[in-house]
Amino acid sequence: MEQQLDFLVDKVVAELQKKLGEVSEQAPSPKTETGLIQLRSEPKAEPVANATAAPTPAPVVNEQPAPSKEPERTTHVPNPKYKEGLDELLSSTPARIGVWRTGVRPLTKTMLELRRDHAAAVDAVYGEVSQAVLDQFSLFTVETQYDNTENYLKRPDMGRILTEEGVRMLQERCQKKPQVQIVVSDGLSAAAVDANLKDVLPSLMDSLKSYGLTCGTPFFIKGGRVASMDHVGEILEPEVLVLLIGERPGLVTAHSMSAYMCYRPRKGMVESERTVISNIHRQGTSPVEAGAHIGTILSKMLEQKASGVKLVL
Amino acid sequence: MDEQWIQSVGIDVGTSTTKMIVSRLRLGRMSSTFSLPRYQIVERQLLYASEVHSTPLIGFDEIDADGIGAILAAEYDKAQISLSQIKSGAVIITGETASKKNAQHIVHLLAERSGDFVVATAGADLEGVLAGKGAGAEKRSQAMQGVIVNVDIGGGTANAAYFQRGRAIATVTFHVGGRLIRLSPQGVVQYVSPNIQQWLTAKGLRIPVGQEIGFAQLTEVAEQLGRSMLDYLTGKERQVSGLLVVGPHLRDAIPVDELTVSGGVGLLMSGPPVRNIADASRYGDFGPLLGYVLQQEREKGTYPVQWLDPDQTVRATVIGAGMQSTEISGSTVHIKPELLPIKNIPILKLELTEEQLADATRLRQEVASIYQLGERLFEKTTGIPFALAISGIGYCSYALLQTLSQELSEQYRATFPESQTMVVICETDMAKALGQALALRCKGAPEIICIDQVRVEYGDYIDLGEPISGTIIPVVVKTLAFDERP
Numbered sequence: 147m148e149q150q151l152d153f154l155v156d157k158v159v160a161e162l163q164k165k166l167g168e169v170s171e172q173a174p175s176p177k178t179e180t181g182l183i184q185l186r187s188e189p190k191a192e193p194v195a196n197a198t199a200a201p202t203p204a205p206v207v208n209e210q211p212a213p214s215k216e217p218e219r220t221t222h223v224p225n226p227k228y229k230e231g232l233d234e235l236l237s238s239t240p241a242r243i244g245v246w247r248t249g250v251r252p253l254t255k256t257m258l259e260l261r262r263d264h265a266a267a268v269d270a271v272y273g274e275v276s277q278a279v280l281d282q283f284s285l286f287t288v289e290t291q292y293d294n295t296e297n298y299l300k301r302p303d304m305g306r307i308l309t310e311e312g313v314r315m316l317q318e319r320c321q322k323k324p325q326v327q328i329v330v331s332d333g334l335s336a337a338a339v340d341a342n343l344k345d346v347l348p349s350l351m352d353s354l355k356s357y358g359l360t361c362g363t364p365f366f367i368k369g370g371r372v373a374s375m376d377h378v379g380e381i382l383e384p385e386v387l388v389l390l391i392g393e394r395p396g397l398v399t400a401h402s403m404s405a406y407m408c409y410r411p412r413k414g415m416v417e418s419e420r421t422v423i424s425n426i427h428r429q430g431t432s433p434v435e436a437g438a439h440i441g442t443i444l445s446k447m448l449e450q451k452a453s454g455v456k457l458v459l
Numbered sequence: 460m461d462e463q464w465i466q467s468v469g470i471d472v473g474t475s476t477t478k479m480i481v482s483r484l485r486l487g488r489m490s491s492t493f494s495l496p497r498y499q500i501v502e503r504q505l506l507y508a509s510e511v512h513s514t515p516l517i518g519f520d521e522i523d524a525d526g527i528g529a530i531l532a533a534e535y536d537k538a539q540i541s542l543s544q545i546k547s548g549a550v551i552i553t554g555e556t557a558s559k560k561n562a563q564h565i566v567h568l569l570a571e572r573s574g575d576f577v578v579a580t581a582g583a584d585l586e587g588v589l590a591g592k593g594a595g596a597e598k599r600s601q602a603m604q605g606v607i608v609n610v611d612i613g614g615g616t617a618n619a620a621y622f623q624r625g626r627a628i629a630t631v632t633f634h635v636g637g638r639l640i641r642l643s644p645q646g647v648v649q650y651v652s653p654n655i656q657q658w659l660t661a662k663g664l665r666i667p668v669g670q671e672i673g674f675a676q677l678t679e680v681a682e683q684l685g686r687s688m689l690d691y692l693t694g695k696e697r698q699v700s701g702l703l704v705v706g707p708h709l710r711d712a713i714p715v716d717e718l719t720v721s722g723g724v725g726l727l728m729s730g731p732p733v734r735n736i737a738d739a740s741r742y743g744d745f746g747p748l749l750g751y752v753l754q755q756e757r758e759k760g761t762y763p764v765q766w767l768d769p770d771q772t773v774r775a776t777v778i779g780a781g782m783q784s785t786e787i788s789g790s791t792v793h794i795k796p797e798l799l800p801i802k803n804i805p806i807l808k809l810e811l812t813e814e815q816l817a818d819a820t821r822l823r824q825e826v827a828s829i830y831q832l833g834e835r836l837f838e839k840t841t842g843i844p845f846a847l848a849i850s851g852i853g854y855c856s857y858a859l860l861q862t863l864s865q866e867l868s869e870q871y872r873a874t875f876p877e878s879q880t881m882v883v884i885c886e887t888d889m890a891k892a893l894g895q896a897l898a899l900r901c902k903g904a905p906e907i908i909c910i911d912q913v914r915v916e917y918g919d920y921i922d923l924g925e926p927i928s929g930t931i932i933p934v935v936v937k938t939l940a941f942d943e944r945p
Contacts (some may be wrong), residue, residue, distance in 0.1 A: 230624070231604065234624065344858075345856050348857045349860070349895075352892075352895055355899065356895050356899060423493065423495065424493040425493070425494060428854050432854075432855065432889055432892070433856075433857075434855055434856070434857055434860050434892035435495060437857075438791065438895050442791075459496065
């Protein structure tokens with residue numbers, strides 16, 4: 147899984163280097179910048195394109211992301227003394243190790259990779275969740291009082307409170323006092339929702355079905371923070387609530403999602419009362435497996451009437 | 460629950476000796492509280508090691524079940540352990556004993572009498588691997604470049620296992636052992652195993668049965684035997700030495716960097732010098748001499764390998780069986796606790812490529828053909844005909860999960876309608892999701908057991924123990940052969 151993505155990364159970088167070469171041959175500087183941006187957004191755009199292409203739950207098996215050649219993440223160390231050992235270390239971590247150097251600086255390739263990943267992280271924060279993904283699961287959107295992304299970053303408190311319009315929508319459209327309430331939010335990474343929702347959510351639904359749990363009306367919160375679940379709890383009074391929210395992007399991935407779960411969410415809850423499964427993405431916690439496990443946790447919360455540190459798993 | 464101990468027993472019934480150990484294994488949570496639970500065996504402690512008993516035999520080719528039962532009962536008593544405390548472990552019948560006529564029966568009998576989830580095994584390959592683990596060769600291989608081979612020399616056979624970077628890469632077994640030639644205290648040859656006759660002839664050596672043998676002559680045989688084995692192991696010569704090999708040969712030469720010798724003969728290597736026939740025959744066979752000549756080879760350093768002292772000698776196999784045979788499955792799994800434990804399930808391996816996964820029609824064909832193979836190989840049963848091990852799935856999306864579970868369940872129900880339980884083993888962490896998807900489709904007919912993160916190969920057998928704390932499943936994979944894979 148990791149290797150596949152790394153293979154993709156290498157491919158993109160190779161492509162990028164090739165294109166840069168081509169571009170500089172054809173025309174001088176300005177086009178270089180656009181070439182870079184297009185390439186950078188390529189992997190991100192892919193799931194969106196797929197979701198729009200197949201809105202019906204047809205056999206969508208052909209969404210394999212990478213070409214099927216043997217993916218390999220290689221070191222840039224020239225003539226390593228113990229190549230197998232180095233490869234083993236590489237496969238044990240997604241961290242940037244074995245990158246070699248030129249003088250006291252990283253190689254250009256390493257720098258490009260780093261800047262690309264950083265850019266992807268920034269894009270994830272400023273991006274928006276694709277409407278097609280939300281439509282696929284019939285999620286309607288409510289907003290918090292975040293106003294705009296700049297403000298969202300500066301004022302976490304405003305991301306915890308829904309707008310009056312939002313509150314009204316929940317009251318009109320959602321089932322009250324459900325056993326399980328599912329909420330999705332972009333949080334700090336819209337890309338995480340785009341990338342993982344289509345795997346996590348249906349697997350979670352299946353799990354609820356297996357446990358015989360009933361679920362209220364799921365919806366999407368734009369500009370949400372983790373504690374927005376408290377406000378939702380006040381309005382809908384579910385027994386348990388799970389919030390699938392995009393995580394603060396890092397340099398390993400910008401597509402990581404968390405599931406925060408809570409028994410009887412309400413205002414004034416402390417963080418220790420929340421249970422979380424984090425790092426849900428392709429290279430981390432498997433999305434389908436996470437979805438299935440969230441169902442187990444929710445059923446245990448209902449059984450024990452507790453969440454967070456009080457929950458015995 | 461952050462950690463837990465389970466007790467595990469190992470019993471080794473060999474050609475000349477029988478021993479037993481009790482160990483405890485610590486299961487620790489390896490993942491943070493923010494991730495899916497993941498447990499591993501983080502520590503293995505030896506609690507009790509029995510004395511080395513002579514293996515009780517009735518006549519020449521029958522194992523004395525009651526005799527072994529009595530030894531074990533006494534040892535369990537001494538170790539102050541009751542059967543109900545034993546959660547895992549293995550009984551292994553090793554060496555030539557495994558071909559004794561009631562071996563199969565004994566091993567199952569012992570497994571039943573030794574605790575809830577004690578596995579019955581036999582097979583030279585597994586024995587070699589377990590001995591290698593017990594002798595510390597597996598651990599050593601993780602700390603070095605290149606290959607280490609451990610050869611466990613017992614009474615009837617010598618089992619060699621090659622390790623590289625913590626994995627067993629090959630095994631080979633020889634007719635080399637202390638009891639192949641038996642002697643009276645005066646040096647009269649009482650028995651020569653027919654298994655080495657061909658090799659003796661090829662080497663131009665003769666051993667007169669029923670007559671006295673000279674010390675020099677016996678030393679010559681022991682030296683030649685030891686060297687032939689070392690020749691084969693290091694790849695120096697394989698024509699004549701190959702006559703000693705039991706079962707499949709090594710497929711290709713494996714360059715060896717380090718060597719350890721365990722087993723009874725391994726212990727005898729550090730014994731006192733053997734200078735005359737009385738020294739040699741002190742156990743009624745030529746074992747002490749074999750150990751002594753190997754020690755001299757080590758000192759001479761003729762072979763281009765680094766000889767190391769093993770962690771264990773005579774108890775290497777039993778320690779491997781007791782302490783190293785158990786693994787733990789991934790902790791997010793789909794099981795029905797009342798269906799466990801299950802034992803001796805053969806593995807059927809479904810290896811998928813990305814092209815097959817991307818194409819529903821090809822996936823269907825693959826599943827169909829593997830089920831046909833399963834139908835041919837295994838008898839129809841209302842239980843579990845086989846465990847389907849799925850590999851090759853990199854990233855599993857929900858859509859792929861649906862297609863896969865659809866194909867697997869629908870065809871399983873059509874091909875094996877009488878089977879009441881379906882067992883699936885995934886390589887990657889996806890067992891709970893797949894198990895759930897299968898169960899939603901099958902609705903109890905068949906029941907689904909789906910575990911993951913256990914590496915199995917075609918030809919393996921697997922045992923699944925009762926869950927510990929709900930979802931931690933002890934697993935014993937019995938690798939029966941390395942060289943018979945297609």
